[in-house]
Amino acid sequence: MQHYSQQKRFLFAVDCIIFGYDGQELKLLVIKRSFEPFKGKWSLVGGFINDNESAESAAGRVLNDLTGLDGLYMEQLHCFTDPNRDSVERTISIAYFALIDIQKYNQQIDEDYHPAWFSINQLPELIFDHTAIVEMAKEKLRYKAALHPLLFELLPDKFTMPQLQSLYEAVYNMEFDKGNFNRKLLSTKLLDKLEDKDKLNSKKGAFYYTVNLKKYSAGFKTFLNFVPSQYINK
Structure with missing residues (x-):
C-alpha cells in the first residue's frame, strides 16, 4: 500500500448543533x-x-445514537481547523446543525449522555471552541430561515399562528408585527388551515394549521426574503 510520505495524520470528528423548540423558546x-x-x-x-x-x-450516526431517530433535518455548517482547538491532539471537526421538535422526540433522548436543553440565550460554558461553533450555527439558521421555510421542522404536526410567530421571534430575538407576519406566512400558501382550535391559551381560540408537504418542498426554492435582511445577522 502506498502512503504519502512525511505527512502527519490528523483526527477527524463531527460536532452536531441540535436546535429544538418547546413552544416558547429556541433551545x-x-x-x-x-x-x-x-x-x-x-x-x-x-x-x-x-x-x-x-x-x-x-x-447521522451520532444523532441516531442520541435520539434514536433517522431523517432529521441536518445541514453541514463549517469545517473547524484551528490547530489549537483541541488541547489533546490535532483534531479537525466538521460541524452540522440539526432541527428537532422537542415535544415529539424528547422521550427518545438517550439518558446515558446526560442530555439537557438550554435556552439559546442562556447557554452554559461549553468546552473547546463549541461556543463559537454555536454562534456560527445561530447566524446560519437565521440566514437560512429568511430564505427557506426550514423552521417548520421545529414545529409539531399541527400548530397555531401565534406558536409559529413565537418561534420566529425566538430565532431572531425580536418581535414581529402580528398582522404583517400572518399575511406574509399565509401568502406563501404553505399552510393548510384546520377546523379545530387551540382553546387553552385564549377564550376565542386560535385555529390550527398544518404544513402542506408538497408546497413545503417547493417552498425551499420560492420562500424568499420573508425576514428583512437587517435582521438576519442580528
Missing part, C-alpha cells in the same frame, strides 16, 4: 462529556469519523 441540546479532558463539562454532541464512513454519515 440547544448539549451533553456532559464522559471522558477527560473536561470530563463532566457541557459539550456539543459529537464523535470521531470512522474509517468506513463519510462525515455526513458520521453525523
